[in-house]
Each structure stands twice: as C-alpha cells, then as structure tokens.
Amino acid sequence: MSNQPAHDQQGVPYARGTPAGDGRALRFDNTFSRLPATFYTRLQPTPLPDPYLVAFNPSAAALIALDPGVAATPEFVETFSGNRVPPGADPLSGIYAGHQFGVFVPQLGDGRAILLGEAVGPDNRRWDLQLKGAGRTPYSRMGDGRAVLRSTIREYLCSEAMHGLGIPTTRALAITGSDAPVVRETVETAAVLTRMAPTHVRFGSFEVFHHRKQYEQVRQLADYVLREHFPELLSAEKPYLSLLSEVVYRTAELIARWQAVGFCHGVMNTDNMSILGLTIDYGPYGFLDGFDANHICNHSDDSGRYAYGMQPGIAHWNLYCLGQALLPLLDMDEAEAVLQKFEPAFDTAYVTLMRAKLGLQSPEDGDPELIKSLLGHMQSSRTDFTIFFRSLSLFDSTAGSKNEKLRDQFTGREAFDAWAAGYRARLAREASVDAERRDRMHRTNPAYVLRNWMAEDAIARAREDRDFTRIEEIRALLSDPFTEQPGMQRYAGYPPDWASAIAVSCSS
Ligand code: AMP
Ligand code: MG
Numbered sequence: 001m002s003n004q005p006a007h008d009q010q011g012v013p014y015a016r017g018t019p020a021g022d023g024r025a026l027r028f029d030n031t032f033s034r035l036p037a038t039f040y041t042r043l044q045p046t047p048l049p050d051p052y053l054v055a056f057n058p059s060a061a062a063l064i065a066l067d068p069g070v071a072a073t074p075e076f077v078e079t080f081s082g083n084r085v086p087p088g089a090d091p092l093s094g095i096y097a098g099h100q101f102g103v104f105v106p107q108l109g110d111g112r113a114i115l116l117g118e119a120v121g122p123d124n125r126r127w128d129l130q131l132k133g134a135g136r137t138p139y140s141r142m143g144d145g146r147a148v149l150r151s152t153i154r155e156y157l158c159s160e161a162m163h164g165l166g167i168p169t170t171r172a173l174a175i176t177g178s179d180a181p182v183v184r185e186t187v188e189t190a191a192v193l194t195r196m197a198p199t200h201v202r203f204g205s206f207e208v209f210h211h212r213k214q215y216e217q218v219r220q221l222a223d224y225v226l227r228e229h230f231p232e233l234l235s236a237e238k239p240y241l242s243l244l245s246e247v248v249y250r251t252a253e254l255i256a257r258w259q260a261v262g263f264c265h266g267v268m269n270t271d272n273m274s275i276l277g278l279t280i281d282y283g284p285y286g287f288l289d290g291f292d293a294n295h296i297c298n299h300s301d302d303s304g305r306y307a308y309g310m311q312p313g314i315a316h317w318n319l320y321c322l323g324q325a326l327l328p329l330l331d332m333d334e335a336e337a338v339l340q341k342f343e344p345a346f347d348t349a350y351v352t353l354m355r356a357k358l359g360l361q362s363p364e365d366g367d368p369e370l371i372k373s374l375l376g377h378m379q380s381s382r383t384d385f386t387i388f389f390r391s392l393s394l395f396d397s398t399a400g401s402k403n404e405k406l407r408d409q410f411t412g413r414e415a416f417d418a419w420a421a422g423y424r425a426r427l428a429r430e431a432s433v434d435a436e437r438r439d440r441m442h443r444t445n446p447a448y449v450l451r452n453w454m455a456e457d458a459i460a461r462a463r464e465d466r467d468f469t470r471i472e473e474i475r476a477l478l479s480d481p482f483t484e485q486p487g488m489q490r491y492a493g494y495p496p497d498w499a500s501a502i503a504v505s506c507s508s
Contacts, residue, residue: 026064028088028117029126031228032199038217039205040092045082045114046135046145048192053077054149054175054462055156055471059163059479060196061173064119064127071174080194081176082114082134089117089129093137097211098204098271099321101305106211108204108271109139112147115200126228128200129173132193148188149177150459151508153471155193155282157458161450161478162279167257168250169279170197175471177462184507189463197278201225203318204271206325215328222329225275240329245338248319250277252342255315256349260357261449262288262385264308266298267506270321284504287449289495290382291375299505312350316342356444357389358423359437362430370426374419381410384494386449393441395420397427397434446481447492450474453499454491 032040056071070076078084085091093110100108114134118126132155133147152175162169173194180190201221209217226239236242254277258265265272266284274280286297293309301307306314319342323335347368354371355363378388388409396403403420410416427437458470477488484492 026066026086026088027120028086028090029120030090030117031126031224032094032115032118032128033090033092035220035224036217038095038209038214039221040094040115041138042090042092043114043137044085044091045116045131047083048081048134048176048178048190049180051077051081051083051176051178051192054177054191054468055153055172055475056174057156057160057172057475059160060171063121063125063171063196064129065122066173076174077176080131080174081178081192082131085116091116093139094200094205095139095208096202096204096271097208098202098269099207099318100269100271101301104207104211105271107139107208108141109208110137110200111140111143112137112145113200125198127171127196127198130195130197130200132195133190134192144182146182146190147193147508148182148184149175149191149462150188151283152177152191152193153459153462154285154455154504154508155195157455157471157474157478158282158285158450159195159279160475161481162263164479164481165257165261165446165449167261167263167279168254168277170195170200170274172196197274197280198276199225199229200280201275202271202280203273203275203322203325204269205275207270207321210325210328218325218328222326229276238334240326241331241334241338244323244326244330244335245341247275247277247322248338248342249345251315251319252345253277253349254279255312256346256353258311259308259350260353261446262291262308263449264288264295264297264306265311266301266306266504268306268311268314268318270318273315273318273322283506283508286452286504288385289451289499291378291385291388292382293375293379297504299503312343312346315346353444357392357441359393359395359432359441360426360430361432361440364426364429366426370419370422373422377410377412377415377419380412380415383409386446387492387494389441389445390447390492393438393445395423395427395434395437397424397432399424443482447484448477448481448488450478451491451495451499452502452504453495456499456502 058068079086091114093114095109097106098108113130113132116129119129120126136145156172156175159169159172173196175191175193177191181187182190233239233242264286272281284298295308296304323339355367407413407416454474458474461467461470
C-alpha cells in the first residue's frame with residue numbers, strides 16, 4: 001500500500017488504505033452527498049461485531065476495479081461490514097416516502113442502508129456502495145437497522161441472477177456476517193450486504209418532497225437525476241417531461257422482462273421502484289415454478305396486490321405516483337399523455353420478448369393470441385414456466401411428430417396438440433429451421449433461474465454449518481443461466497417436494 005500513487009491521471013487523490021484493486025485504493029466521487037442536506041442524513045455505520053466474509057462477487061468488483069485478492073483481507077471485511085469508513089467515503093442515509101400496498105406513508109427512508117459513497121470505476125462511471133443492514137438511521141422507525149443473513153443471501157443471489165438474465169438490477173458486491181443475534185420470527189444472525197447501483201434514488205425519493213409541498217426540492221432532485229444519470233435529456237425541449245417519459249419506458253421494459261422470465265417481485269411499493277428502471281429491494285421475490293398468473297410470492301400479501309399477473313398494472317399505477325410527485329415541474333396534460341404510453345410500451349416489449357422465447361423471428365398479427373393461448377394452457381396445467389420454455393427449443397416441427405416431452409407437461413394433451421399445430425404452421429410460415437431456432441431459443445430461455453429452494457438450500461448451509469460454498473456455486477451458475485453447465489442438472493429440474501413448504505414474507 002505504501003508505494004501506491006497518490007493521484008490518478010486526472011489528479012484526483014486516491015484515498016489511502018482503502019481496499020485496493022490493481023495496487024491502488026478505491027476512489028470516491030460523492031455526487032449525492034454534495035446535494036443539500038435536505039435529501040439525507042450524514043451518519044456513521046454501526047460496527048458489526050467480529051465480522052467475517054460470507055460472499056464476494058468478482059463480477060461486481062470488476063466494475064470498480066476491486067481486485068478479488070482483497071476480499072480475503074481483514075481490511076475488506078472491516079470496510080464492508082461498516083466497521084471502518086474508508087477515506088474518501090461520506091456515509092449517509094437517504095430520505096424517501098412511498099405508497100406501501102397502496103397506502104401513502106409520508107416518510108420512510110433508508111432505515112438500515114447507508115451509502116458509503118460513490119466509487120469511481122476504471123471507465124469513470126460512479127457506483128453507489130451501499131451497506132444494507134449497517135445499523136439504525138433516523139429513518140429506522142421501529143426497525144433495528146439490521147439485516148439477517150438469510151435475507152442478504154436472497155438479495156445477493158437474486159440480484160446477480162437477474163443480471164445474468166440480462167435484466168436491469170442493482171448489483172451485489174459482498175456479504176459480511178456476524179454471530180450477533182437479530183430477532184425476527186426466530187433469532188437469526190446479522191449480516192451486511194453491499195449493493196451497487198449508479199443511484200438508489202426511487203420514485204419515493206420524489207414523493208416525500210411533493211407531499212411536504214417542498215417543490216423546490218422536487219426540482220433539485222430532478223435536476224440532479226437529469227444531470228448525473230440522464231445527461232442526454234438536458235438538451236431536450238422539456239427535460240422534466242423527458243425524464244418522466246424515459247422512466248415510463250424503462251419501467252415498461254423492466255416489467256416486460258420480469259414477466260417474460262416469470263419473476264415476481266413481491267413488494268412493488270413506490271419506495272421499491274428505481275428511477276433508473278432497475279430491479280431493486282429484493283425481499284419476498286420468487287420465480288414461477290408452475291405457471292400461475294395469480295401467483296403471490298409474498299406470504300404477507302393477502303389480497304394478491306403484487307401477484308405475478310398484477311405487476312404491469314401496478315408498475316403503471318406507481319408511475320402515476322411518480323408523475324404526481326413531479327407535477328410541479330410538468331404540464332398536467334402532457335404528463336398524462338406520457339403516462340399513457342406505458343401500456344403500449346409494455347405490450348410491445350412483452351410481445352417482442354415472448355416472440356423470442358417462442359423462437360419466432362418476424363412479427364405476425366396473431367402472435368399475441370398465440371402467446372395468450374399457450375399461457376392459458378400452461379395455467380390450466382400449471383406447466384413449469386422455465387422448464388417448458390427451455391424444452392420448447394427442442395420442438396420438432398416435422399409434420400406428424402408428437403413432441404411427447406412437451407405434451408407430457410400438460411394435463412390437457414389435446415389442448416397442447418391444438419396449440420402445437422398452430423405453432424407448427426406459424427414456424428412454417430417463416431421457414432423456421434429447427435436446429436437454428438433451438439440455438440436462438442437457448443440464448444433467450446434460461447436453463448436455470450433462482451428458485452426459492454436453491455436460495456433456501458444455500459441459506460441452510462450457511463446458517464447451520466457456516467458453509468458458504470453453495471452461495472458461490474449458485475452465483476457462478478446463474479451468472480450464465482443460458483448455458484448448461486456440467487454437474488448442475490439438479491438446478492435445471494423441477495423443485496424438490498420440500499420446496500412447496502417454503503413461505504417467504506417481508507421479514508428480512
Ligand atoms: P422494505 O419493505 O424492505 O422495502 O422496507 C420498507 C422500509 O422499512 C424501508 O424504509 C426500509 O429501510 C425500512 N426497514 C426495513 N427493515 C428495517 C430494519 N430492520 N430496520 C430499520 N428499517 C427497516
Ligand atoms: Mg425497500
């Protein structure tokens with residue numbers, strides 16, 4: 001460390017003694033903390049007793065040129081458990097509000113998350129390094145400011161699984177753990193997840209100031225988001241309207257991707273909606289096993305507000321909340337017109353993705369019907385979403401072939417046969433070649449998704465035996481979910497019987 005250069009090429013001083021990549025230290029450039037203090041509270045993380053490393057993700061580390069070698073150092077563990085604030089960091093917790101299950105809560109905020117600072121990557125992009133579970137903050141309300149090992153493993157694995165699927169998401173850098181007890185339904189142990197994103201600003205970050213009638217703060221935050229994250233919109237005729245429009249399109253694209261991979265978020269409150277259109281705040285999420293549009297992954301969601309099939313409509317509703325919060329900066333009719341773009345944008349993105357899942361290359365008017373009727377049959381049979389689409393790549397389009405392996409996934413075999421006849425005719429119309437289509441479909445229909453039982457298995461080993469190897473095994477597997485990997489067949493099959501007893505709630 002002693003012979004590291006004191007300055008980089010741009011003359012920005014390196015903070016000495018932070019976990020080093022390529023022999024140098026992390027470099028911070030904290031744009032959010034340069035905003036007025038209305039937007040956050042500066043504070044220090046609460047130390048985590050006797051921390052140890054649970055997981056380290058080399059793929060996220062590369063974004064900030066963090067050498068994987070540093071993960072094993074005590075310095076790294078001390079820093080990413082919140083025990084030692086690296087030079088150049090400027091820790092803070094952000095304030096936000098949110099509509100939770102449809103009810104407005106005027107003040108939430110980072111109740112257990114602390115933004116250490118924004119680390120600058122080798123490409124000069126900045127990444128929030130946020131410690132989740134780093135102690136109480138002024139926004140903790142009744143909470144203890146902690147996260148349990150179980151929930152950090154779930155968030156760590158799922159954010160990387162989503163990234164592997166090509167779905168916009170916050171990233172996960174590391175988990176540190178401690179034997180310190182944390183009380184949930186039972187006594188568990190504490191952990192800190194370090195997550196990364198260009199920003200963690202949410203819809204709710206705007207709602208809090210709108211509700212307080214602090215319209216100048218709404219403007220300052222919008223200016224900040226435009227400047228730092230959508231600079232190309234600054235030259236638009238109406239930058240604030242363009243910002244809303246961009247968020248509408250990004251959110252539509254995001255939710256289409258969720259639907260097309262069978263992902264259920266579970267808690268789509270407006271405080272869990274990223275202004276960048278990232279998947280954020282992984283709690284009681286789930287991937288569909290058997291297809292069920294009404295699937296509710298969150299055990300605490302009694303009414304099914306956030307059921308799988310509700311997600312597009314909820315995203316649209318949430319965008320209206322954002323539009324409302326930005327209204328002081330917008331013309332009402334123009335905002336309304338932009339918000340109405342959500343449905344067509346979602347429909348287009350969704351059909352495009354589903355068409356690709358079916359291996360189709362050129363659009364046809366009847367495609368939405370073809371997709372809908374397939375999902376109808378899958379619903380009746382509770383056909384496994386991931387397994388079916390992966391195996392559909394093996395569809396034999398030769399006249400007369402029965403496609404037994406596919407048809408066996410349906411209780412109504414004749415219904416499948418009828419659908420398959422239509423599909424076969426559709427393939428013929430675009431002169432689809434089986435072998436080529438199979439390769440295409442393998443690149444869009446994953447062999448592996450993060451089913452609850454996989455996370456549960458990794459959690460059980462971590463908690464009971466302090467064996468963290470499964471976490472890394474699953475992370476590595478899901479970083480490339482489209483390629484079948486040797487020895488990993490169990491992750492591509494149906495969930496084990498015990499999986500049906502898993503219930504995930506908001507408790508984290
Ligand atoms: P969530 O349902 O995880 O999106 O959290 C909703 C709000 O509760 C956010 O403001 C969180 O920061 C806060 N929160 C959740 N768990 C805790 C906790 N253990 N301690 C303090 N605040 C928490
Ligand atoms: Mg949240």
